Amino acid sequence: MSALFDSIRKTGFRRGPKRMLGGIAGGLASKMKLNVWLVRLLVLIAFLLPVVGWVLYFVMWIITPWQDGSIPLERLFGGRPSAR
Numbered sequence: 001m002s003a004l005f006d007s008i009r010k011t012g013f014r015r016g017p018k019r020m021l022g023g024i025a026g027g028l029a030s031k032m033k034l035n036v037w038l039v040r041l042l043v044l045i046a047f048l049l050p051v052v053g054w055v056l057y058f059v060m061w062i063i064t065p066w067q068d069g070s071i072p073l074e075r076l077f078g079g080r081p082s083a084r
Helices: 002-010 024-032 036-047 052-063 072-076
Strands: none
Touching: 024 036, 024 052, 036 052, 052 072
């Protein structure tokens, strides 16, 4: 399982430092070099889709590393502790 979390970290995708909720939109905006408000708007529009928007956001939230590299799903399984 550790290899999976390490490969997620190697993508370089992190939650955005300018987060409002989970930091997913901020991380996407940073990675794709887009305006954070545009990405937030797109995420909100995705929430209007039945189930897909909410499920996708939850999956992204649980597997996306924080700025310190810790992953919520990994901590849930008793893995690498937060560096905070």
